[in-house]
Amino acid sequence: MIALVQPLIPALRRYARALLRDRDAADDLVQDVLERAIARWHQRQRLSSLRAWLFAILHNLAMDRLRQRGRRGHPTSIDDVPEVRLATPPTQEAAAAQRDVMALVDRLPEEQRSALLLIGVEELSYAEAARVLDVPQGTIMSRLSRARERLRRLMEDDEAAASRPALRIVP
Amino acid sequence: MNEAPVTEAEIQAHVDGRLSPERAAIVDAWLAKQPDEAARVASYHAQRDALRAALDPVLDEPLPAALDLRLRETAPAGQLRSGHSALAASVAGLLLLGGAGGWTLRGMDTPVLTGTAALAREAAASYTIYAGDRARPVELAADQRLTLDSWLSRRLSRPIAAPDLDAAGLRLIGGRLLPTEHGPAGLYLYQNAKGERIALYLRIMKSDDKTGRMTRREEDGVRGWTWADDGLGFGIFGDAPGDFLHSTANMVRAQYRRS
Numbered sequence: 142m143i144a145l146v147q148p149l150i151p152a153l154r155r156y157a158r159a160l161l162r163d164r165d166a167a168d169d170l171v172q173d174v175l176e177r178a179i180a181r182w183h184q185r186q187r188l189s190s191l192r193a194w195l196f197a198i199l200h201n202l203a204m205d206r207l208r209q210r211g212r213r214g215h216p217t218s219i220d221d222v223p224e225v226r227l228a229t230p231p232t233q234e235a236a237a238a239q240r241d242v243m244a245l246v247d248r249l250p251e252e253q254r255s256a257l258l259l260i261g262v263e264e265l266s267y268a269e270a271a272r273v274l275d276v277p278q279g280t281i282m283s284r285l286s287r288a289r290e291r292l293r294r295l296m297e298d299d300e301a302a303a304s305r306p307a308l309r310i311v312p
Numbered sequence: 313m314n315e316a317p318v319t320e321a322e323i324q325a326h327v328d329g330r331l332s333p334e335r336a337a338i339v340d341a342w343l344a345k346q347p348d349e350a351a352r353v354a355s356y357h358a359q360r361d362a363l364r365a366a367l368d369p370v371l372d373e374p375l376p377a378a379l380d381l382r383l384r385e386t387a388p389a390g391q392l393r394s395g396h397s398a399l400a401a402s403v404a405g406l407l408l409l410g411g412a413g414g415w416t417l418r419g420m421d422t423p424v425l426t427g428t429a430a431l432a433r434e435a436a437a438s439y440t441i442y443a444g445d446r447a448r449p450v451e452l453a454a455d456q457r458l459t460l461d462s463w464l465s466r467r468l469s470r471p472i473a474a475p476d477l478d479a480a481g482l483r484l485i486g487g488r489l490l491p492t493e494h495g496p497a498g499l500y501l502y503q504n505a506k507g508e509r510i511a512l513y514l515r516i517m518k519s520d521d522k523t524g525r526m527t528r529r530e531e532d533g534v535r536g537w538t539w540a541d542d543g544l545g546f547g548i549f550g551d552a553p554g555d556f557l558h559s560t561a562n563m564v565r566a567q568y569r570r571s
Contacts, residue, residue, distance in 0.1 A: 143382060146381060147380075147381050147382060150375060150380075150381070151370070151373075151375070154370050154371075154373070154379070155367050155368070155371060158370050159367050168376055171379055175379065242362040243366050243367075258363070260328060261327075262363050262367055266330075267325075282320075282321045285324050286320050286321075286324055289324070289327070289359060293352065293359065296358075
């Protein structure tokens with residue numbers, strides 16, 4: 142069991158981090174996933190994808206946490222606070238750009254965000270992603286398509302906003 | 313040739329690299345005639361790259377002990393959470409023991425050691441604490457060798473890699489990062505077929521002792537050899553015959569000088 146699950150843990154951490162956007166909360170979530178996986182190991186269907194099974198456990202637990210968080214109000218992670226953009230060295234700029242793309246992903250509807258992350262980042266097959274999200278594969282495809290189009294528009298708006306001068310002369 | 317029209321699902325599959333080569337060629341040819349659609353696909357590729365760039369660094373982070381299944385092999389299911397706090401406490405204890413009790417608080421009458429003599433003491437203490445721990449000697453195991461190497465390289469600001477000691481009958485178990493009063497140190501543990509372990513300990517040396525000749529050491533009954541090359545200090549320690557440790561040390565030194 143350890144030999145099968147251990148190699149998947151880094152990817153589980155990555156997906157958890159992308160959903161929760163908080164390192165400690167994400168690692169705590171992955172720990173819960175591992176405990177459930179151990180407790181329910183005999184219940185998994187041996188012939189189906191272990192990866193899909195683990196990501197499904199993770200996804201469902203993450204959704205519970207996000208709902209709880211939603212009821213309490215969304216705490217602003219330090220990562221979400223834009224740093225001063227002036228006079229920052231290039232590495233910080235790159236880090237800021239990466240935070241920016243995640244900030245835009247955060248604005249996607251949850252179902253689109255999950256599809257985008259599971260397929261684009263975690264490289265699950267469409268069938269595996271359908272299993273994780275418990276929807277037909279056609280639904281996955283349309284969520285993926287909508288996610289990418291929406292993110293494209295958000296990125297374009299973001300670029301346009303960034304290139305707009307900060308001070309405008311009001312006539 | 314299949315002339316079926318290109319669907320939206322196919323465009324997505326194209327972005328994900330999941331079309332058959334034949335169908336991908338058809339979609340490429342179609343995109344060449346549709347600049348708007350080509351721009352859309354290019355933007356999707358850029359999105360994917362940006363997402364990977366933002367999220368992939370998580371993969372390189374060392375796994376916290378709480379998430380490392382190999383560290384909980386003996387813990388019964390259902391008691392994992394409490395098992396982890398106990399583990400965390402014992403690891404913290406070891407770090408304290410190693411960081412403070414092991415060599416920094418040896419008593420006021422002990423002369424302050426520098427150079428590879430100080431390194432020898434740290435390395436022997438690390439060997440005693442970690443090689444003797446049958447349950448969890450390392451933080452990252454050998455199957456994460458590259459992660460371990462890159463972690464240590466990053467923290468020591470030097471290219472660090474676990475040497476290949478197959479010729480000495482030693483197989484890498486794994487390693488960890490250690491705190492010392494001279495900064496971070498790296499520890500690799502190896503084991504032979506009989507289960508005997510040796511430790512390779514590395515850290516950056518201070519400016520005045522950047523090189524040091526191969527020196528035989530004995531610290532609290534643990535034998536070993538130390539040397540420093542180009543600002544990087546090394547120690548090989550273990551409960552093994554001195555000449556075996558010496559030849560292993562030479563093997564490590566040769567591999568580092570080659571690299």
